[in-house]
Amino acid sequence: MKEIKVGIIGATGYGGIELIRLLSNHPHFQIHAVYSSSQDGMEISEVYPHLANILYTLKKIEPKEMAKELDIIFTATPSGVSSQLVPQLLKEGIKVVDLSGDFRLKTEELYEKWYKKPSASIEDLEKSVYGLSEWFADEVKESTFIANPGCYPTATLLGLAPLAQKKLIQPNSIIVDAKSGISGAGRGLSPIVHYAEINENLKIYKINQHPHIPEIESILARWDDQIGHISFSPHLIPMSRGIMSTMYVQLNKEFSAEEIHQLYVNCYEDAPFVRVRKLGEFPSTKEVSGSNYCDINVTVDERTNRVTIVAVIDNLVKGAAGQAIQNGNIMMGYDQQTGLNVLPIYP
Amino acid sequence: MKEIKVGIIGATGYGGIELIRLLSNHPHFQIHAVYSSSQDGMEISEVYPHLANILYTLKKIEPKEMAKELDIIFTATPSGVSSQLVPQLLKEGIKVVDLSGDFRLKTEELYEKWYKKPSASIEDLEKSVYGLSEWFADEVKESTFIANPGCYPTATLLGLAPLAQKKLIQPNSIIVDAKSGISGAGRGLSPIVHYAEINENLKIYKINQHPHIPEIESILARWDDQIGHISFSPHLIPMSRGIMSTMYVQLNKEFSAEEIHQLYVNCYEDAPFVRVRKLGEFPSTKEVSGSNYCDINVTVDERTNRVTIVAVIDNLVKGAAGQAIQNGNIMMGYDQQTGLNVLPIYP
Amino acid sequence: MKEIKVGIIGATGYGGIELIRLLSNHPHFQIHAVYSSSQDGMEISEVYPHLANILYTLKKIEPKEMAKELDIIFTATPSGVSSQLVPQLLKEGIKVVDLSGDFRLKTEELYEKWYKKPSASIEDLEKSVYGLSEWFADEVKESTFIANPGCYPTATLLGLAPLAQKKLIQPNSIIVDAKSGISGAGRGLSPIVHYAEINENLKIYKINQHPHIPEIESILARWDDQIGHISFSPHLIPMSRGIMSTMYVQLNKEFSAEEIHQLYVNCYEDAPFVRVRKLGEFPSTKEVSGSNYCDINVTVDERTNRVTIVAVIDNLVKGAAGQAIQNGNIMMGYDQQTGLNVLPIYP
Amino acid sequence: MKEIKVGIIGATGYGGIELIRLLSNHPHFQIHAVYSSSQDGMEISEVYPHLANILYTLKKIEPKEMAKELDIIFTATPSGVSSQLVPQLLKEGIKVVDLSGDFRLKTEELYEKWYKKPSASIEDLEKSVYGLSEWFADEVKESTFIANPGCYPTATLLGLAPLAQKKLIQPNSIIVDAKSGISGAGRGLSPIVHYAEINENLKIYKINQHPHIPEIESILARWDDQIGHISFSPHLIPMSRGIMSTMYVQLNKEFSAEEIHQLYVNCYEDAPFVRVRKLGEFPSTKEVSGSNYCDINVTVDERTNRVTIVAVIDNLVKGAAGQAIQNGNIMMGYDQQTGLNVLPIYP
Structure with missing residues (x-):
């Protein structure tokens, strides 16, 4: 071998x-x-x-x-x-x-x-090829240079893709309330991630100014060029790992929660690292910790015809190193799961 | 005395x-x-x-x-x-x-x-009189029975009130992404708030089903009966105290961030417990911990004419006991700040 | 296979x-x-x-x-x-x-x-055979029934064994100040491990009354029957995983830190899961998290001829499931590291 | 006034x-x-x-x-x-x-x-006068310059004083296993207190080398000049505030737990900030958080005639600012409790 x-x-x-x-x-x-x-x-x-x-x-x-x-x-x-x-x-x-x-x-x-x-x-x-391999595996396979997706974009795009790709989203209606554990800020020293300052604290930062915004918008536009701008608020959560992206989207047609959920199940049935959870069961960040999974669920508020989508990843695995290896596997002709088939570490 | x-x-x-x-x-x-x-x-x-x-x-x-x-x-x-x-x-x-x-x-x-x-x-x-005394102090003063506001509604209503009361909000456009420390779940035992389960974890729950939703909606309707329904997603944050309500609102007119910020400054200039922060400076939960303050700021995304409002409180103080005493002070004819004039405990 | x-x-x-x-x-x-x-x-x-x-x-x-x-x-x-x-x-x-x-x-x-x-x-x-396989592998190999060591005893015995086995410890002089993450208390609900009670808290419990005491003492006695009783104070640390056992021992002869350190290095040179750290470098619990390692170091206070030994493990891996599999491997004739050769998850 | x-x-x-x-x-x-x-x-x-x-x-x-x-x-x-x-x-x-x-x-x-x-x-x-006012209030009262005690020495000396002052401690037998929340390391940036490094971590440092050691030893020597050297291991605990000093002492006479407990109760009956807890009930750090209390308890291991003493403080209050104000009160002729009579913040 x-x-x-x-x-x-x-x-x-x-x-x-x-x-x-x-x-x-x-x-x-x-x-x-x-x-x-x-x-x-x-x-x-x-x-x-x-x-x-x-x-x-x-x-x-x-x-x-x-x-x-x-x-x-x-x-x-x-x-x-x-x-x-x-x-x-x-x-x-x-x-x-x-x-x-x-x-x-x-x-x-x-x-x-x-x-x-x-x-x-x-x-x-x-x-470069954008390495969101659940959606662009064919390009990844042919490429020699992968731009590995950002941590927030990974959770957010996997969460929005089924709706965007079916062109179900009203223009300019996407709101992303994103939450990240502190390791996302890296190892560089800063008062913001000094233990005594961020422990027992919840901090919002760079509202509508985070560089992951154009990354998300430009990939969304590949699926639906009418999708427009997103509102994006990142928050720091007092934990080491994990990202949750809570997304709010106005649909351009009426759907039940069951229909939208089924759409997600269908979209990801061949994606081994995306686990669309059972109807009504929403994922927590710890449920993917240490693993390459992205867990997702959706619901529809019938009162407003608005979809709420929740996607969680481990920012250092599926949001960085794990996804990079997944891309490396595909580039090199291996099964994408090679070396990545580990269960989350819990609790 | x-x-x-x-x-x-x-x-x-x-x-x-x-x-x-x-x-x-x-x-x-x-x-x-x-x-x-x-x-x-x-x-x-x-x-x-x-x-x-x-x-x-x-x-x-x-x-x-x-x-x-x-x-x-x-x-x-x-x-x-x-x-x-x-x-x-x-x-x-x-x-x-x-x-x-x-x-x-x-x-x-x-x-x-x-x-x-x-x-x-x-x-x-x-x-009963609804004891959001920043807005209903006259009723509180005359009352003998106060329904003290819920923790999420306190942060959310103080954050939305200036816009609602000026009727600047598009119907059905309010999204509230609410985050609470774990003490909000009380002292009752449950696997959800068992330390090893919720530590290093971020959990969304009761999406669009939390009983604080009708409380928020009915008070908003007192200011603007066209305001409609809200989308509301509460999250549990691995920390003991603190609530942040991140709110997204579509305005029905165009405003700059400066104008909206000034509106908030004006609204709360006589409210000793509401600190509208300087333009561009957003509050963190720890910055009000142990105190009766509600710190607020706003910004406008010019790309979408959407306002993002951030309000933080200590859920057990301004979101419960502190606000209750504030109401008690007003009912009894004392200055509302009596006994509550303590600084946040930091770090 | x-x-x-x-x-x-x-x-x-x-x-x-x-x-x-x-x-x-x-x-x-x-x-x-x-x-x-x-x-x-x-x-x-x-x-x-x-x-x-x-x-x-x-x-x-x-x-x-x-x-x-x-x-x-x-x-x-x-x-x-x-x-x-x-x-x-x-x-x-x-x-x-x-x-x-x-x-x-x-x-x-x-x-x-x-x-x-x-x-x-x-x-x-x-x-049953006591499955501290770094010391009793021969018995484990022949056995069909293993009593897998407790979490505190694993860290404590691996820390004390080199001194005990060489009979260097003054009778009744061992003090074990043990610290455990909360998962050690299991999944059963209790006010003690309710998030809001134990977060940001440090709790001592069962001083000299923990059932791991006789386990430690009886194994120590196998190496040195004069070793006597230990003082043992377990503490709960606000983190999910990890045990540190800080041990204080009065030596019955004078040794330098270098000599004692070398004794440990020698003792464990063939033990793949015990990492005796470099002289002067003490391990933290996170440095073994998710892995089957036990990291150890020692120093001698020349002023009092007292040794301080620090041993850390992941209580759920080396302190439970990992060690159990290590024992299973040995019983079944596999290399003890089979399936356990994963690096700690950090940060 | x-x-x-x-x-x-x-x-x-x-x-x-x-x-x-x-x-x-x-x-x-x-x-x-x-x-x-x-x-x-x-x-x-x-x-x-x-x-x-x-x-x-x-x-x-x-x-x-x-x-x-x-x-x-x-x-x-x-x-x-x-x-x-x-x-x-x-x-x-x-x-x-x-x-x-x-x-x-x-x-x-x-x-x-x-x-x-x-x-x-x-x-x-x-x-300067050493401002451990529970024991040196008379000197503090006459002084114009107070050296406010260190955080670890405050908890440790309040815990050891009753035994030291009665000359009940065997020479060189004191072991102090000290644990501090991260705010004790101050606001200066360092990899050691970077959130992602110290969260979910437990770290021992400066074993027998911390500058609080001579402070503790020299005050102990004022009470008993035979007391000798201490072993002292400080640990960083992943929480913002709080110190627990777990102390192990060999007595030079035999006592029951009840007798030693009573000695502590008597010693501190006039000390409003020292709460000797009920026999058998040991304090946790959170139980004094935000307050000027030092909570203490003791037990005796009859098997070894060794005393275990536990003392907890909030390192920033009784271990720093609160004790400083207590000293200031005494110097200025006010009741020592003036301005400090607040309850711990819990949970």
């Missing part, structure tokens, strides 16, 4: 160590080397003692060397870093799954408006 | 002990006795060791005796208990602030539809 | 679902059936929605039937249940790993004194 | 804002000005939005100006800052309560050994 040699760039962030955790049980992907621009030369176990028995020395990023040794690279680098780095890797002919936001938007203007940073070039933007 | 003799019924619930905490520093209200139907004869400190130095023996509820001894009673009893008990107290001529949901709705049908319990009689329902 | 048919009794407790989680990735052990005395007939996913895609109907416990179908049974039943049930299973000739405390003590008197329940018979007590 | 003009230096730390919270309800102490060396010119509400309605501009520290305006200053400055600043304030004749560790040790050598910083001069060290 061929062994796929994997590199992880940005191995010392939360996305990076989650890749290490998940890949350590992958039957075909073998971590060949881990890279860090800021901490090269250190052992990974010095940075993260929970990896005490893992022997990886963090290496410098050298694209030419990597090309010789690696089959695929996961770049878990911050926005603004990937846009510089990934084109060099692509030039060397390595397959790349990029976990940053740098290649998810398809025009330079849109990127620079929302990220307030210089964009990658339009040529490079166009090379 | 006259001392007001206070009784607390349901002293062993979280609302009850919060009344004890806050009243222990009230200059005029004196706790005369505390009552419990289930634990009478016990010392309060046996039930709650944090009150180790407080000497109250829980007494049986005997309305006639109470009438002789007390000036005002706070009933922190569960729904379905107050509806039986409060009429007996009123008959004895005692002033009552009821913290339950039993007298907040104004028809028997509405109560029974949403609470699935027998209602108090229409005569008794009509006796 | 032969498939081992596994049954889980008590599948709806936290130990039970952790067995399901871990066994779902075991290459040889196949969950054949799950059993519950109280919820038979229900789907496991009705009890635990995080298992939404798992199809197990909870079955009645019928020892004769089980004997025909199963190779090994894990009994994750409460104390007092196993003592009745396990002898019936043994009689049918099935291999058993019992996760309860019912067979860990070796006299009826000791059990009844500490558990305040009727003991299993002395004959049955004597059949 | 004379108003005491108070200044707070270091107002933007957690000790500082807790002083603001508590003093806002003090009938005699009036906050005249708040000072910050790093953020002068800012409004306190810009730093801490929970103080949105409080109008204090942070002022520069100018001892001469302060002397003209203020009656008493609370210095909630970090170690190494107070040692420089406080002597200047004293020279101006202002009364000072210093919340830092800079004046608690009584020789320069001891300070520099444990704090690894230059000490204040021996002259200045000797000017």
Whole structure:
């Protein structure tokens, strides 16, 4: 059985160590080397003692060397870093799954408006495929460069896709009230995620200003170009992991809760990582923790003909490292579930 | 200075002990006795060791005796208990602030539809005044019987009132995404609020089915009878205290964020417990914890002409015991801030 | 490759679902059936929605039937249940790993004194082997019935064993200050583990009265019969998982920190699940979360010749289900790490 | 009634804002000005939005100006800052309560050994009185300069004092297993107290190396100069507030649990902030949260003649700001409870 040699760039962030955790049980992907621009030369176990028995020395990023040794690279680098780095890797002919936001938007203007940073070039933007593989697996399969979806967009798009794709949504009617555990903010120090400040606290931030908004809107527009703008409010929840996206949508036709629920069941019957829950049973974030599942349910308020959709994921798995491996599996011709078939950790 | 003799019924619930905490520093209200139907004869400190130095023996509820001894009673009893008990107290001529949901709705049908319990009689329902004193202080002042607002309705109505009262809201356009700390579920045991189940978890429940919905809708209708139905999704947040109500409203005219913010500033300039935050600064729940404040802010999404309003309270203070004392102060002719002028506890 | 048919009794407790989680990735052990005395007939996913895609109907416990179908049974039943049930299973000739405390003590008197329940018979007590496999693997290998160690004893005994076995401990000098996450208290409802009561709280309980005390003392006595009594204080920590045992021991000879550290390194060099950390680096509970590791370190206070030992485990993995599978592996002739080689989940 | 003009230096730390919270309800102490060396010119509400309605501009520290305006200053400055600043304030004749560790040790050598910083001069060290007012109120009353006890020493010394003062403790037998909520680490950013790292985690640190060790030992030696050294292990607990000190002591005579308990009851019968709990009932940290109480209980393990003592405080109140105000009250001739008579906030 061929062994796929994997590199992880940005191995010392939360996305990076989650890749290490998940890949350590992958039957075909073998971590060949881990890279860090800021901490090269250190052992990974010095940075993260929970990896005490893992022997990886963090290496410098050298694209030419990597090309010789690696089959695929996961770049878990911050926005603004990937846009510089990934084109060099692509030039060397390595397959790349990029976990940053740098290649998810398809025009330079849109990127620079929302990220307030210089964009990658339009040529490079166009090379990437958006890796929401439940909907774009065919493109992923053919691609060598995946822009891995953001954490909020993953839950939100999986939640909205069945309605958007059937063109059932009234223009400009989508409201996304998104909630994330604190690991979503990364490992960088900040007063906002200082324990004593965010513990026992609930914080709303970047209302209608989060860079995941254009990502969601542009993918929705691929399914329904009349769908318009969304209102999007992210909140920080005092827990380490988990995202819940609570979505409110005005339908353009009348449906019962049963009909809409059935639509979702049908849409996702072949998607092993999407669990549409039983009618009336709504998912909690802990019910997918540590796993690659996205659990979803819907209901209709007959008084207002408004749909409420709830989608939950583990932000570091389905919202980052897990989905990246799922994309890597598809790119490499493996079953998408390979190495990802673990149950949620509960309680 | 006259001392007001206070009784607390349901002293062993979280609302009850919060009344004890806050009243222990009230200059005029004196706790005369505390009552419990289930634990009478016990010392309060046996039930709650944090009150180790407080000497109250829980007494049986005997309305006639109470009438002789007390000036005002706070009933922190569960729904379905107050509806039986409060009429007996009123008959004895005692002033009552009821913290339950039993007298907040104004028809028997509405109560029974949403609470699935027998209602108090229409005569008794009509006796009560809804104690959202920022808006109904004149009625509270004249009343002897207050239906203290629910926790979600307090944050939600204070957040929506300026727009509703100016009739700026499109019919059926209000969406309330409400989040509560776990103490809101009370002290009753249940798997849902078992620590290992709800810690590191985020749970949505009773979507469009929570009994606070008709309470919110009927008060909104007093300001604008075209306002229609709301969508309402409550969520449990893994923290002990705090409510955030995130509200989305479609305006029927165009406004800038500055204009709407100014409207809120003007509305609440004489409300000492409502702090409309600076333009652009949104409140977190911890910033009001332990206090009677409701902090609010608003913004407008120019892309959709939709307003997002954020209101936070401590569910046990402004959402229960604090607001009850505020109402008691007004009924008794004291400044509403008496005994409530404490800063939030942070961090 | 032969498939081992596994049954889980008590599948709806936290130990039970952790067995399901871990066994779902075991290459040889196949969950054949799950059993519950109280919820038979229900789907496991009705009890635990995080298992939404798992199809197990909870079955009645019928020892004769089980004997025909199963190779090994894990009994994750409460104390007092196993003592009745396990002898019936043994009689049918099935291999058993019992996760309860019912067979860990070796006299009826000791059990009844500490558990305040009727003991299993002395004959049955004597059949079991204590499954601390880092120290008793030879016995485990030959056994058909394992008393799986308790959560506190696992961390504590792995921490004390190197000193006890070398007879370096002054009699009656051991103090164990033990701390556990709340899942250790199980899924049974109780005010003590009601979210609002134990969140943001730190509680000491059963000082010198916990039934894990005689378990620890009797195993220590196997290594050093002069070791005497321990002082043992368990504490509840507001987190879901994790145990830290902080141990204080008076040495009967003088040693440097380096010497004692080296003793530990040597003792555990062949134990894949015990990670003796680098000199001076002490483990935190999260660094083993979700994994079967026990991380340990030691230091010596030269001012008092007292050793401080710190050992951490995940109470549900190494402290319960993981260790049970480790024992099952050894009993069945597999490498002890089979199916357990997963990294901690962090953060 | 004379108003005491108070200044707070270091107002933007957690000790500082807790002083603001508590003093806002003090009938005699009036906050005249708040000072910050790093953020002068800012409004306190810009730093801490929970103080949105409080109008204090942070002022520069100018001892001469302060002397003209203020009656008493609370210095909630970090170690190494107070040692420089406080002597200047004293020279101006202002009364000072210093919340830092800079004046608690009584020789320069001891300070520099444990704090690894230059000490204040021996002259200045000797000017201060150690403000554990339950035991040294007479000295506090006569003093103009208080070294306010550290958080761990407060709980630990109140727990050990009755035994130490009666000389009942075997030399070198004291073990202190101390646990603190995360606010004890202050507001400074660090990976250790980054939310995602310390949430759901339990961390031991600075074993036998914490600078509170010599503070505890030197005060114990005032009561019993044979008491020797302590073993001291501090732990970080994933909660915002609260300290529990679990202490293990070998007695030099035999006593029953009842006798020792009675000794504690007698010792503290006139101490309004120390609540010795009923025999057999051990305190939890949440039971004192937000209050100035120290709750204590003891038991004796007859098997080893070892006493276990448990003492809990709110680290920011009795362990910092509350105790500082208690000392200020005594210095100024007020009842020690003035302004501090609030119940714990629970749940």
